[in-house]
Amino acid sequence: MLNTILDFAPKIPLAEWVDWLTGVITDGFAFLFDPIKEHFGNFMEFFAEDVLMAIPPVIFILAIALIAFFVTGKKFGLAAFSIVGLWLVYNQGHWENLMNTVTLVLLASLISIIIGVPIGILMSKSKTANAIITPILDFMQTMPAFVYLIPAVAFFGIGMVPGVFASVIFATPPTVRFTNLGIRQVSKDLVEASDAFGTTGSQKLFKVELPMAKSTIMAGINQTVMLALSMVVIASMIGAKGLGREVLSSLQRADAGTGFVAGIAIVILAIIIDRITQNLNRDKD
Amino acid sequence: MKLLPIIEVKDLTKVFGKNKKQALNLLNEGKSKEEILKETGSTVGVNRASFSVEEGEVFVIMGLSGSGKSTLIRLINRLIEPTSGSILIDGQDLSKMDKNSLREVRRKKLSMVFQQFALFPHRTILENAAFGLEIQKVSKEEREKKAKEALELVGLGGYLHQKPSQLSGGMQQRVGLARALANDPKVLLMDEAFSALDPLIRKEMQDELLDLQSSMQKTILFITHDLDEALRLGDRIALMKDGSIVQIGTPEEILMNPANDYVERFVEDVDRSKVLTASHIMKRPETINIDKHGPRVALERMGEEGISSILVIDSKRNLKGYVTAEDALEARKNNVKDIHAILQTDIPKVDIDTALHDIFSIIYDSKVPVAVVEEGKLKGIIIRGSVIAALAGEGEVNMENA
Numbered sequence: 001m002l003n004t005i006l007d008f009a010p011k012i013p014l015a016e017w018v019d020w021l022t023g024v025i026t027d028g029f030a031f032l033f034d035p036i037k038e039h040f041g042n043f044m045e046f047f048a049e050d051v052l053m054a055i056p057p058v059i060f061i062l063a064i065a066l067i068a069f070f071v072t073g074k075k076f077g078l079a080a081f082s083i084v085g086l087w088l089v090y091n092q093g094h095w096e097n098l099m100n101t102v103t104l105v106l107l108a109s110l111i112s113i114i115i116g117v118p119i120g121i122l123m124s125k126s127k128t129a130n131a132i133i134t135p136i137l138d139f140m141q142t143m144p145a146f147v148y149l150i151p152a153v154a155f156f157g158i159g160m161v162p163g164v165f166a167s168v169i170f171a172t173p174p175t176v177r178f179t180n181l182g183i184r185q186v187s188k189d190l191v192e193a194s195d196a197f198g199t200t201g202s203q204k205l206f207k208v209e210l211p212m213a214k215s216t217i218m219a220g221i222n223q224t225v226m227l228a229l230s231m232v233v234i235a236s237m238i239g240a241k242g243l244g245r246e247v248l249s250s251l252q253r254a255d256a257g258t259g260f261v262a263g264i265a266i267v268i269l270a271i272i273i274d275r276i277t278q279n280l281n282r283d284k285d
Numbered sequence: 286m287k288l289l290p291i292i293e294v295k296d297l298t299k300v301f302g303k304n305k306k307q308a309l310n311l312l313n314e315g316k317s318k319e320e321i322l323k324e325t326g327s328t329v330g331v332n333r334a335s336f337s338v339e340e341g342e343v344f345v346i347m348g349l350s351g352s353g354k355s356t357l358i359r360l361i362n363r364l365i366e367p368t369s370g371s372i373l374i375d376g377q378d379l380s381k382m383d384k385n386s387l388r389e390v391r392r393k394k395l396s397m398v399f400q401q402f403a404l405f406p407h408r409t410i411l412e413n414a415a416f417g418l419e420i421q422k423v424s425k426e427e428r429e430k431k432a433k434e435a436l437e438l439v440g441l442g443g444y445l446h447q448k449p450s451q452l453s454g455g456m457q458q459r460v461g462l463a464r465a466l467a468n469d470p471k472v473l474l475m476d477e478a479f480s481a482l483d484p485l486i487r488k489e490m491q492d493e494l495l496d497l498q499s500s501m502q503k504t505i506l507f508i509t510h511d512l513d514e515a516l517r518l519g520d521r522i523a524l525m526k527d528g529s530i531v532q533i534g535t536p537e538e539i540l541m542n543p544a545n546d547y548v549e550r551f552v553e554d555v556d557r558s559k560v561l562t563a564s565h566i567m568k569r570p571e572t573i574n575i576d577k578h579g580p581r582v583a584l585e586r587m588g589e590e591g592i593s594s595i596l597v598i599d600s601k602r603n604l605k606g607y608v609t610a611e612d613a614l615e616a617r618k619n620n621v622k623d624i625h626a627i628l629q630t631d632i633p634k635v636d637i638d639t640a641l642h643d644i645f646s647i648i649y650d651s652k653v654p655v656a657v658v659e660e661g662k663l664k665g666i667i668i669r670g671s672v673i674a675a676l677a678g679e680g681e682v683n684m685e686n687a
Contacts, residue, residue, distance in 0.1 A: 187403075189399060189401050189403040190403055190405060192364055193397070193399060193403035193404075195391075196362055196364060196391060196395075196396075196474075197391065197392065197396070197397075197420060197464075198388040198389070198390075198391035198420060198421075199420050200420075203420050207416075207420070208405060211405075211407045212405075212407065
């Protein structure tokens with residue numbers, strides 16, 4: 001039949017190749033992955049348990065409310081929401097889970113930004129880099145996020161570290177894209193003025209381009225943080241602690257109530273983080 | 286004005302597009318911009334421009350949009366890389382410089398003022414003005430002091446901590462000017478600096494620039510599409526068309542002797558009364574000498590020339606007055622020999638630099654021709670007819686007097 005035309009070649013062992021590659025990377029970079037797994041894992045545990053959880057919840061809630069109050073321009077809305085929302089999470093006994101989730105989101109976002117901003121700058125400066133990296137970003141964002149869990153486990157075992165790894169892959173693209181966009185959007189006049197006064201490349205970048213692109217970059221960072229948060233449940237599938245794990249286990253036990261409560265806690269966290277990062281972006285004058 | 290060229294541009298050419306070499310060859314063969322575009326697909330931005338600007342001079346490059354003037358000014362500080370030719374600033378060839386030396390020249394010698402101001406919106410007025418010094422790593426204290434001085438110079442001493450968006454267009458461009466001046470550059474490159482401003486503010490800025498220029502004596506390269514602006518500001522003007530410089534000259538030369546039809550059409554609309562002076566329209570005067578001649582000679586001269594009055598001077602050509610034919614006739618009848626008896630001294634006089642505009646009202650009220658003097662000495666006369674002819678743009682104009 002017609003389909004035989006398509007059978008001109010045997011099945012391409014694509015999956016085997018990826019397996020092979022993952023194996024090679026796992027073995028070849030073990031010297032790198034193992035210490036990361038160990039030290040970074042320890043650090044995360046330390047950060048969650050000995051830093052965040054050491055802060056009395058009352059202080060933590062008030063501190064967040066204060067931050068919310070000031071970044072929103074001394075308005076009470078978000079501050080009040082933070083107090084009520086975080087208290088509710090505490091009341092439901094999810095404080096420890098919340099702290100673990102915050103740790104995961106915070107570190108994943110931080111790493112995404114540290115990686116993403118320089119790559120975005122590189123893309124804005126080099127056509128070649130732009131042409132190469134753009135499809136990679138598309139790939140990173142369209143590949144179902146679950147898929148990242150597999151190499152993450154291969155590289156880092158289970159726990160928080162592979163969760164961060166998968167989150168970083170999933171959450172970095174917006175920061176890269178928006179940084180690139182922001183710098184490219186800086187008015188040609190200003191770039192020309194900067195050149196005309198004899199700026200070096202880095203002076204131009206730090207004194208003109210980055211300040212001008214700041215709000216665009218911040219919009220990208222906001223997206224990155226939200227994407228990292230959206231990975232919380234997925235990351236829990238490979239053993240990351242936190243609210244996601246509650247959601248997952250209630251799913252397995254068909255426990256609608258517990259699942260809903262953990263879900264609400266994630267939503268509360270998402271709203272607080274989103275509004276705070278968005279308001280950081282607001283022009284002060 | 287010193288005779289030291291501070292900017293010297295030789296055969297500067299910019300070709301946009303791919304077949305640069307081919308386009309250059311065609312240019313040298315004398316092909317036009319259109320022909321080259323057809324044959325190679327490349328656009329000639331600037332075509333073998335050559336000129337030099339002396340220290341302290343205001344050199345205006347004028348042309349309509351698309352004439353290549355903005356490209357030309359950007360070639361001079363290499364914001365656009367030239368395809369061929371050389372740019373000498375203070376004797377150093379910019380076109381061959383490496384990036385570091387070029388940056389030094391941009392920092393120390395050339396400052397630019399932009400049409401759309403190009404102020405940094407995230408910086409205060411003071412920080413904007415200090416930008417050039419900041420990137421030279423001048424200490425904060427010193428750069429702010431110099432920036433303040435520059436801002437005070439342009440009349441913005443009171444706006445140091447505002448953001449550019451809080452200022453009007455005219456004020457923003459003052460900041461642009463202050464930012465350029467704070468570097469204390471030798472050369473100011475002004476790219477249509479006043480074109481975005483409304484006419485009244487524009488005129489005000491032109492006056493201020495001239496004021497500043499008279500005290501600072503910078504070398505200014507000014508781009509404009511506005512002929513009136515060019516005439517007001519320029520010591521010399523270069524006219525551009527299709528990437529080529531068509532004519533270079535003083536405002537008067539351009540107006541009086543347009544090099545070709547293009548220039549002529551360009552200058553047609555100019556208000557000639559503001560540009561022409563007494564020296565352009567005066568004629569050789571008929572005179573008699575007060576020490577030698579009497580009424581008879583006066584009468585005879587007037588008869589010969591068919592005029593009804595004649596100017597009286599002394600041996601050193603100092604203007605003494607005039608006599609009319611009537612008085613001379615009367616004197617001859619009464620046998621009066623001394624010209625002093627009939628000399629009239631209420632003669633209208635104008636200085637040799639007086640603008641046509643101002644002569645007009647004087648000559649309108651006067652029965653006799655207007656005398657043109659320079660330090661008391663008679664240089665010529667102006668009759669009503671030649672004023673009107675000059676305004677109409679067709680009178681005989683004597684450039685040798687200019």
